Amino acid sequence: MLFSQATYIERRRQLRDLVGDGIILLFGNNNSPMNYPNNGYKFRQDSSFLYFTGQHREGLTLAIDCNSGKEILFGDEVSIDDIVWYGKVKSAAEMAEESGIAELRPYGRLADLVAEAKGRTIHYLPPYRHENMIEIMNLLGIKPEEQKAHSSVTLIKAIVKLRSIKSEEEIAELERAAAIGYKMHTTAMKLATLPGMTEAYISGVIEGIACSLGSNISFGNIVTMHGEIMHGCPSPVVLEPGRLLLVDAGAETFEHYCSDNTRTMPISGKFTQKQRDIVQIVADCHDLALTFAKPGLRWYDTHMAVCRLMTERLKDLGLMKGNTDDAVAAGAHAMFMPHGLGHMMGMDVHDMEGLGQNYVGYDDTIQPSSQFGLASLRFARKLEVGHVITDEPGIYFIPDLIDDWQRNGTNADFICFDKVNEYRDFGGVRIEDDVLITPDGCRFLGEDRIPYHPADVEEFIAKSKE
Amino acid sequence: MLFSQATYIERRRQLRDLVGDGIILLFGNNNSPMNYPNNGYKFRQDSSFLYFTGQHREGLTLAIDCNSGKEILFGDEVSIDDIVWYGKVKSAAEMAEESGIAELRPYGRLADLVAEAKGRTIHYLPPYRHENMIEIMNLLGIKPEEQKAHSSVTLIKAIVKLRSIKSEEEIAELERAAAIGYKMHTTAMKLATLPGMTEAYISGVIEGIACSLGSNISFGNIVTMHGEIMHGCPSPVVLEPGRLLLVDAGAETFEHYCSDNTRTMPISGKFTQKQRDIVQIVADCHDLALTFAKPGLRWYDTHMAVCRLMTERLKDLGLMKGNTDDAVAAGAHAMFMPHGLGHMMGMDVHDMEGLGQNYVGYDDTIQPSSQFGLASLRFARKLEVGHVITDEPGIYFIPDLIDDWQRNGTNADFICFDKVNEYRDFGGVRIEDDVLITPDGCRFLGEDRIPYHPADVEEFIAKSKE
Numbered sequence: 001m002l003f004s005q006a007t008y009i010e011r012r013r014q015l016r017d018l019v020g021d022g023i024i025l026l027f028g029n030n031n032s033p034m035n036y037p038n039n040g041y042k043f044r045q046d047s048s049f050l051y052f053t054g055q056h057r058e059g060l061t062l063a064i065d066c067n068s069g070k071e072i073l074f075g076d077e078v079s080i081d082d083i084v085w086y087g088k089v090k091s092a093a094e095m096a097e098e099s100g101i102a103e104l105r106p107y108g109r110l111a112d113l114v115a116e117a118k119g120r121t122i123h124y125l126p127p128y129r130h131e132n133m134i135e136i137m138n139l140l141g142i143k144p145e146e147q148k149a150h151s152s153v154t155l156i157k158a159i160v161k162l163r164s165i166k167s168e169e170e171i172a173e174l175e176r177a178a179a180i181g182y183k184m185h186t187t188a189m190k191l192a193t194l195p196g197m198t199e200a201y202i203s204g205v206i207e208g209i210a211c212s213l214g215s216n217i218s219f220g221n222i223v224t225m226h227g228e229i230m231h232g233c234p235s236p237v238v239l240e241p242g243r244l245l246l247v248d249a250g251a252e253t254f255e256h257y258c259s260d261n262t263r264t265m266p267i268s269g270k271f272t273q274k275q276r277d278i279v280q281i282v283a284d285c286h287d288l289a290l291t292f293a294k295p296g297l298r299w300y301d302t303h304m305a306v307c308r309l310m311t312e313r314l315k316d317l318g319l320m321k322g323n324t325d326d327a328v329a330a331g332a333h334a335m336f337m338p339h340g341l342g343h344m345m346g347m348d349v350h351d352m353e354g355l356g357q358n359y360v361g362y363d364d365t366i367q368p369s370s371q372f373g374l375a376s377l378r379f380a381r382k383l384e385v386g387h388v389i390t391d392e393p394g395i396y397f398i399p400d401l402i403d404d405w406q407r408n409g410t411n412a413d414f415i416c417f418d419k420v421n422e423y424r425d426f427g428g429v430r431i432e433d434d435v436l437i438t439p440d441g442c443r444f445l446g447e448d449r450i451p452y453h454p455a456d457v458e459e460f461i462a463k464s465k466e
Numbered sequence: 467m468l469f470s471q472a473t474y475i476e477r478r479r480q481l482r483d484l485v486g487d488g489i490i491l492l493f494g495n496n497n498s499p500m501n502y503p504n505n506g507y508k509f510r511q512d513s514s515f516l517y518f519t520g521q522h523r524e525g526l527t528l529a530i531d532c533n534s535g536k537e538i539l540f541g542d543e544v545s546i547d548d549i550v551w552y553g554k555v556k557s558a559a560e561m562a563e564e565s566g567i568a569e570l571r572p573y574g575r576l577a578d579l580v581a582e583a584k585g586r587t588i589h590y591l592p593p594y595r596h597e598n599m600i601e602i603m604n605l606l607g608i609k610p611e612e613q614k615a616h617s618s619v620t621l622i623k624a625i626v627k628l629r630s631i632k633s634e635e636e637i638a639e640l641e642r643a644a645a646i647g648y649k650m651h652t653t654a655m656k657l658a659t660l661p662g663m664t665e666a667y668i669s670g671v672i673e674g675i676a677c678s679l680g681s682n683i684s685f686g687n688i689v690t691m692h693g694e695i696m697h698g699c700p701s702p703v704v705l706e707p708g709r710l711l712l713v714d715a716g717a718e719t720f721e722h723y724c725s726d727n728t729r730t731m732p733i734s735g736k737f738t739q740k741q742r743d744i745v746q747i748v749a750d751c752h753d754l755a756l757t758f759a760k761p762g763l764r765w766y767d768t769h770m771a772v773c774r775l776m777t778e779r780l781k782d783l784g785l786m787k788g789n790t791d792d793a794v795a796a797g798a799h800a801m802f803m804p805h806g807l808g809h810m811m812g813m814d815v816h817d818m819e820g821l822g823q824n825y826v827g828y829d830d831t832i833q834p835s836s837q838f839g840l841a842s843l844r845f846a847r848k849l850e851v852g853h854v855i856t857d858e859p860g861i862y863f864i865p866d867l868i869d870d871w872q873r874n875g876t877n878a879d880f881i882c883f884d885k886v887n888e889y890r891d892f893g894g895v896r897i898e899d900d901v902l903i904t905p906d907g908c909r910f911l912g913e914d915r916i917p918y919h920p921a922d923v924e925e926f927i928a929k930s931k932e
Contacts, residue, residue, distance in 0.1 A: 032498050033594045034510050035722075035813075036820030039685050041507040044500050083866050087695035128499040130596030134610050144600050200720075201678045208674010212667045219505050229553035236720065254666075254702065256501075347501075354502030400549050 001054035001098060002255040003169055008054050009100040011162060012064060012071065015052065018158035019066045022121030023113075026052060027132045028060040042216055047347035048125060048159055048355075050256060053099045057090070061110055062101070072103045074110045114139050123152035125159070128354045156355045163352055164344065164360070165386035171436060171445075173257040174346070174388060178434065178446030180213045180251035181259030185450040188223070188247045189457070190464040193269045196238060199223045202247070203234035210251035218258035218349040222248035227264055227428030228396040230339065241268040244275060244427050250349055258349040260390050262432035263450055269461045276454045278395050278429050281313040283453050285393035286431045289341060294441040299389055300366045300380035303341040306393050307333050311414075314395075319423070322414045332414035334373025335405055338398070342390035343378035345434050350378065351388070387437040388445065394430030397423045467520035467564055468721040469635055474520050475566040477628060481518065482532045484624035488587030489579075492518060493598045494526040508682055513813035514591060514625055514821075516722060519565045523556070527576055528567070538569045540576045580605050589618035591625070594820045622821045629818055630810065630826070631852035637902060637911075639723040640812070640854060644900065644912030646679045646717035647725030651916040654689070654713045655923070656930040659735045662704055665689045668713070669700035676717035684724035684815040688714035693730055693894030694862040696805065707734040710741060710893050716815055724815040726856050728898035729916055735927045742920045744861050744895050747779040749919050751859035752897045755807060760907040765855055766832045766846035769807040772859050773799050777880075780861075785889070788880045798880035800839025801871055804864075808856035809844035811900050816844065817854070853903040854911065860896030863889045 001008070015024065028049040031040040045056050053062055053073070060075040075092040082089075096104040105113075114122065122140065126148040127133045133144040142150050166174065184206040191202050203223040210217045223234040227246030239245060245267050250260040264279060266272075271279060285306045293302045311333045314320040319336075320327060327333060344351040344360055352360045361379035362368055369375055379389055402424065404410070406417045431452045434445040451460040467474070481490065494515040497506040511522050519528055519539070526541040541558040548555075562570040571579075580588065588606065592614040593599045599610040608616050632640065650672040657668050669689040676683045689700040693712030705711060711733050716726040730745060732738075737745060751772045759768045773794045780786040780802060786793060793799060810817040810826055818826045827845035828834055835841055845855055868890065870876070872883045897918045900911040917926040 029501075032500075032507060033596075033820075034498075034507070035495075035513055035594075036816065036818075037594045038819065039815065041498060041500070042686060047501055085696045086699075087692060088866075128501075128503045130499075130600055134596055134599065204676070204678025205674055207677045208671055210670070211673045212670025220508060226553060230551045233552075349505065350502065352502075353504065354499075400554075 002173065003054065005098065005100045007169070008052060012052050014162055015158055016064055016066045016069060018161065019123060019152075019154055021066055022123055023117050024062075024064040024066060024123045024155060026062040026064070027124070027127065027135065028053075028055070028058065028062070029129055030058045030131050032129065032131075044216070045256065046129075047256060047352075048163070051159075051163055051347060053101070055095045055099060057092075057095060059107060060092075060095070061107070063110070063113055070103070071101045072105055072113070073099070073101045074105050074107045076107050111139060121152075123155035125155060125355060126151040153359075156359050160352055160355060160359050163346060165384060166346060166388050166436070167386070170257065170346070171388075173253055173255055174259070174434070174436075174445055175447065177214065177218075177251055177253050177257050177259035179448070180210060180253070181249075181261045182446055182448045182450055183213065184209045184249055184251060185247060185261055185263050186460070188245075188249070189263065189265050189451070189460060192239060192245045192247075192265050192267055193461055193465075198236050198238055199225065199234040199245070200236040202245075203249075206247070206249055210249075214251040214253045215256065216252050218250035218252045218260060222246065222262075225267070225427060227394075227430060228398045228426075229428070239267045242272070243267050244429065246428060246430060248430065248432065256347050258345055258347070259446075260345055260349050260432060260434055261450060262392060262394075262430045263452060263457070264429040264431065265457055265461070269465075270458055271454050274423070274426070277317055278426070279454045281310060282393050282395055282429045282431050284313070285310050286391055286433070286452065289391040289393070290435065290442060290444065293383060293389075293435065293437065295383050295385050295437055295439065298366055298380060298382050299342065300377065303377055303380070304328065306341055307337070310337065310393065310395065318419045319416055320414055321416055327411070327414040330411055330414060331371045331373050332411035334371070335401060335411065335415060336395045336397075337393065338373050338376060338396070338401070339394065340374070340377025340379070342392050342435070345388045345390055353378070383437045385437055385439050389435050389437070390432055391435045392430055392432035394428060396428035397426040398428075399424050468639065469520065471564065471566045473635070474518060478518050478530060478537065480628055481624055482530055482535060484627065485532045485589060485618075485620055487532055488589055489583050490528075490530040490532060490589045490621060492528040492530075493590070493593065493601065494519075494521070494524065494528070495595055496524045496597050498595065498597075510682070511722065512595075513722060513818075514629070517625075517629055517813060519567070521561045521565060523558075523561060525573060526558075526561070527573070529576070529579055536569070537567045538571055538579070539565070539567045540571050540573045542573050577605060587618075589621035591621060591821060592617040622825050626818055626821060626825050629812060631850060632812060632854055632902070633852070636723065636812070637854075639719055639721055640725070640900070640902075640911055641913065643680065643684075643717055643719050643723050643725035645914070646676060646719070647715070647727045648912055648914045648916055649679065650675045650715055650717060651713060651727055651729050652926070654711075654715070655729065655731050655917070655926060658705065658711045658731050658733055659927055659931075664702050664704055665691065665700040665711070666702040668711075669715075672713070672715055676715075680717040680719045681722065682718050684716035684718045684726060688712065688728075691733070691893060693860075693896060694864045694892075695894070705733045708738070709733050710895065712894060712896060714896065714898065722813050724811055724813070725912070726811055726815050726898060726900055727916060728858060728860075728896045729918060729923070730895040730897065731923055731927070735931075736924055737920050740889070740892070743783055744892070745920045747776060748859050748861055748895045748897050750779070751776050752857055752899070752918065755857040755859070756901065756908060756910065759849060759855075759901060759903065761849050761851050761903055761905065764832055764846060764848050765808065766843065769843055769846070770794065772807055773803070776803060776859065776861065784885045785882055786880055787882055793877070793880040796877055796880060797837045797839050798877035800837070801867060801877065801881060802861045802863075803859065804839045804842060804862070804867070805860070806840070806843025806845070808858050808901070811854045811856055819844070849903045849908075851903055851905050855901050855903070856898055857901045858896055858898030860894060862894035863892040864894075865890050
């Protein structure tokens with residue numbers, strides 16, 4: 001367990017109070033088979049289960065009776081065969097005791113609890129693991145495709161409220177993740193300019209860093225010469241001098257707190273003037289967010305301020321035209337940045353995304369938009385001390401999107417298509433760091449800053465060759 | 467696609483002929499969510515689907531009508547949104563054409579095919595991915611817990627027959643996996659003797675090698691000072707000079723052919739006499755398998771020959787006693803080696819284990835045993851040219867098992883418990899390589915041999931420090 005027993009007991013007390021009535025079932029994760037039943041992917045506990053119990057074992061479900069306050073951990077004990085094959089591990093009873101959960105019952109008795117609860121509300125979260133969908137179907141008689149609709153909004157809102165504010169202890173763990181992220185990204189930067197490197201090779205090396213210093217990567221690495229593809233898969237082709245390499249990657253600590261950073265570097269070691277112009281805009285947008293965000297303002301306001309600056313600067317380059325406020329209101333800049341400025345981060349790299357993005361990112365001060373680009377803003381709501389959000393502006397030249405807009409005349413008053421077409425093969429640039437909202441404003445997580453200003457990136461690469 | 471279109475067409479023709487009647491449904495794998503729906507584990511195609519189509523995309527199912535010979539790929543086309551987020555990829559139509567599958571239909575129409583097939587046999591493999599269990603439930607109306615029982619033994623046997631014999635092209639790919647395995651294990655050997663190393667760190671580094679040179683590790687790394695635990699998880703504790711480190715790990719190529727090797731190395735760089743004695747026995751058992759196995763003999767016979775040699779040598783050390791043949795027949799040696807000599811290997815590291823181990827490892831010349839130890843022999847049947855099997859003898863001192871046998875007097879006629887108890891804290895030793903059955907006998911896969919004889923291991927470590 002990462003934190004003290006008292007921390008977990010207090011979290012569950014708050015959860016019980018917020019939900020108020022009924023029985024909460026928190027399903028832990030199980031083995032996720034890769035290519036046959038006994039060859040599973042690396043075990044990853046569910047973040048909410050972990051947040052309230054601190055336990056990393058598969059085969060566990062926590063039941064909390066909000067009315068009586070009774071807590072029961074359901075899980076089976078280990079056998080002598082388990083010991084021969086997997087070694088001595090904490091018993092289920094020891095786990096319950098460690099987490100301060102009064103009662104342990106064999107997993108099979110979970111069905112009895114559900115039967116006894118007839119007529120009472122059973123709160124569960126939207127499932128995402130298919131084995132838990134089958135379990136919920138068997139327990140509650142709800143078909144997999146209907147389970148999300150029947151999940152408990154009360155429980156979702158309570159958990160979002162608690163997990164959104166990161167404690168000092170949690171921030172310390174996020175800083176540990178950031179330190180691994182620093183190692184990953186600076187290594188990628190050093191490798192990118194070596195001859196014969198491939199996207200896939202660099203991706204594998206930085207995955208190894210995440211796995212050796214933490215538990216795993218926090219999401220599938222994006223390592224691509226095609227930065228204009230939002231989630232480009234690393235390919236085994238050799239890097240081409242002259243192009244940019246975009247690396248978007250993060251680590252999870254052993255306790256599953258995440259890092260998430262992006263850097264865009266010149267494969268030749270030096271940016272061309274065209275590249276430097278674009279990278280400098282993105283770097284300035286990145287810095288603007290840091291001076292802008294503070295408690296009480298909305299992240300939406302930060303996003304819009306960044307979009308305005310980006311539009312201004314794209315006008316300077318002759319890529320956009322017209323009135324900046326009108327262009328941003330029309331969403332014209334979204335041809336260059338079709339995503340939002342950031343998302344919440346914590347135990348999940350898109351924190352609590354599985355509970356419903358709108359519960360996490362929106363509140364009564366701001367509702368989701370349907371406008372292209374803005375619709376992809378995952379986090380918009382009023383900032384509070386302890387929020388952790390990614391700051392990740394980007395500028396992309398997506399040939400299919402450019403053609404689509406030009407053909408349809410979309411935002412033709414604001415886009416200089418002739419000039420834009422000179423950048424068709426440019427690729428894309430994104431810079432991303434993780435921001436903690438503090439009483440005074442905000443700060444980046446991570447003691448060491450991975451270089452991102454064009455001159456700093458070039459200097460770092462040059463030094464790495466000395 | 468790894469091989470030519472003709473290869474995949476021919477494989478499907480053979481499959482159709484072997485099954486003979488009815489409709490075969492081969493389900494491809496899908497996104498396997500890690501901690502929320504859109505954060506999946508690294509995509510891994512199902513091995514059988516890949517074997518018959520060569521295609522790595524999620525969301526595909528292949529239908530083969532054995533009577534008409536008709537083949538249909540079910541899969542959906544990509545949208546403009548997909549292109550923005552994931553880049554240009556092969557269309558479903560292009561995949562069907564590349565694989566030589568005449569027809570492509572949208573995924574949603576798979577249900578129509580099933581409806582039209584009413585009364586005919588539908589062959590499917592035992593599912594292991596829970597999303598495919600839900601799919602089969604929705605398509606065929608069979609509950610997840612009953613699906614394995616309703617899966618097609620005819621289809622299983624046909625696929626086992628085809629996939630068991632590795633072609634020259636497949637062996638070339640297995641050699642590529644072996645080369646990655648060499649790099650992983652020699653790196654672990656170099657790292658193990660450095661000060662301050664942890665199991666988890668070494669595990670992460672070699673995972674990085676698998677990911678940078680191939681697609682992934684072929685199974686969860688075993689990197690442990692407690693080699694006596696069969697599947698010990700790498701822990702973050704610092705390695706202790708004087709102990710042994712057991713590393714059991716493998717890689718998958720981009721096309722998902724595997725390697726699987728184990729080495730046991732001295733953290734101090736030099737084995738103690740006690741360690742050297744045990745490691746030498748295991749190395750000799752390892753070598754014996756290589757000189758023994760050949761087409762026509764059973765792998766069971768190899769296993770038994772190794773058990774006899776191990777018993778002889780453990781008698782020399784005073785750990786066992788009595789008549790060797792009687793001891794082996796009684797399974798007394800299984801206190802030291804509670805597992806089988808090896809398993810089939812190929813596109814799955816335990817090849818086709820998900821189809822049913824007994825179909826893969828047993829035939830009419832040999833049936834599974836229920837004796838402790840022998841019951842864990844995954845592969846026993848008559849050897850054929852093109853079989854690839856792991857050769858992995860081991861000797862372990864498992865305190866819980868020793869105590870259990872001593873308390874119950876199990877095989878007390880053959881075990882010298884007093885002497886054994888002097889080894890309680892010894893740990894465990896395993897040596898593993900992958901063996902190809904050739905017309906003349908067999909050979910190890912992998913051009914470069916990872917050192918395993920005690921003197922070679924020590925020499926390798928000493929050289930790495932120069």
